Amino acid sequence: MVIAGPPEYMGKRRLFILAIFVCLFAFSCGRELMAEHKHADNHLTAYNHSLATILVEYASAVYMSDLTELFTWTCSRCSGLTAGFDIIELLVDVEHCLQSFVGVAKDLNAIVIAFRGTQEHRSKLVSIQNWIEDLYWKQLDINYPGMPDAMVHHGFYSAYHNTTIRPGILNAVERAKQYYGDLNIIVTGHSMGGAMAAFCGLDLVVNTEAKNVQVMTFGQPRVGNAAFASYYSQLVPNTIRVTNDHDIVPHLPPYYRYFPQKTYHHFPREVWLHNIGVGSLVYEVEKVCDGSGEDPDCCRSVAGNSIADHLVYFGVELMCETWRSCGIVMDSLAKEYGKMDVKGNIVFSRDSILRMKTETNTGGDRM
Incomplete structure (x- = not known):
């Protein structure tokens, strides 16, 4: 038998239980909100759409193979949002099929470093597919110096650290500061160029103690x-990885969530471009993802099965104009004003560019 007690007692008892429930609920919500705020990744950079649309043009321009047009910044992709860019140094590592440039974007008040991806072009999809298939089998195979338990992809690491690219980049950054002062540094690149951009940004922070380094990549693989x-x-922390819809490359090398310590893992923060809607009511969304680097609601939520989505971001083509199998176009001016080492690697510096422009405009004799 249950003795209920007086009605007024039962009413007070219900109010007491309700008050306890409300307090517990509020406390639980408060704890969740605090945890969520802590996970809000305030130390990570905010996404800037306008900056992304500018940097994607730099990431596109670095694919140009006509070196004279590129180091004079007169190429077909060297206008629009990147007009007026002052090239400090153009680096071409012919031996390893790599290309990069360093310059100053006065509108951004920053040094911009851009890295080319692989020699991608729609007419040679087989070569892209071969590269992608190779990434499926890549294992973590090198320890990153000074970082216990940190392992990286040997090929991407070596492309930046063990070629002529790194010393050329560091030298060009110092020269840019001599010309323009201590500017911010923005590093960008597409595909493998994005992987190199990440290693470059980290190198600048760790080994040169550079301040205000920002990295923004497009279609970058895991590194x-x-x-x-x-x-x-x-x-x-000031890093953004832009991914596009079903782009296959950000899914590679594979991430195995059941082996979190042994598998490849993206760093944050991802911004995922994708279309929503049906029929004619379709529009592009730029989703800012969480701070995990592997947000299941971003590009990991779809199958990474598109090469086409890898080659175009924000309507800008990120590939070579034509397929030349790591070839470059050099006219007599490029040969004359560039510095070439015994392996055929080439550097075009700001001084030689200015000298070429001066002599060309005055019609004087070139040395």
Whole structure:
């Protein structure tokens, strides 16, 4: 038998229980909100759409193979939002099929460093597919110096650290500061160029103690494991990885969620471009993802099965104009004003560019 007690007692008892429930609910929500705020990744950079549309043009321009047009910034992709860019140094590592430039964007008040991806072009999809298939089997195979348990992709690491690209970049950054002062540094690139951009940004922070380094990449593959991603996000928090719809490359090398410490892992923050809607009511969304680097609601929520989505971002083509199998176009001016080493690698510096422009405009004799 249950003794109910007086009605007024039962009413007070219900109010008391309700008050306890409300307090517990409020406390629970408060704890959740605090945890969510802590996970709001305030240390990570905010996404800037306008900056992304500018940097994607730099990431496109670095694919140009006509070196004279590129180092004089007169190429077909060297206008629009990047007009007036002052090239400090153009680097071409012919031996490893790599290309990069360093210059100053006065409208951004920043040094811009751009890296070319692989020699991608629609007419040679087989070569892209071969590269992509190779990424499926890539294992973490090198320890990143000074970072316990951090492992990275040997090929991407070596492309930046073990070629003529790195010393040329560091030298050009110092020269840019001599000309323009201590500017911010923005590093960008597409595909493999994005992977190199990430290593470059980290290198500038760790080894040159550069301040105000920002990295924004497009269609970048994974480059290291979770330990590396954690170190990277702490050291270069001002980083954005833009991914596009079903682009296959950001899904590679594969991420195995059941082996979080042993698998490749993206660093944050991702911004995922994708279309929503049906029929004619379709529009593009730019989703700013969480701070995990592997947000299941962003590009990981779809199948990464599109090469076409890899080659165009914001309507800008990120590929070579034509297929030349790592070829470059050099006219007599490029040969005359560039510095070439014994392996055929080429550097075009600001001084030689200015000298060429002066002599060309005055019609004087070229040395």
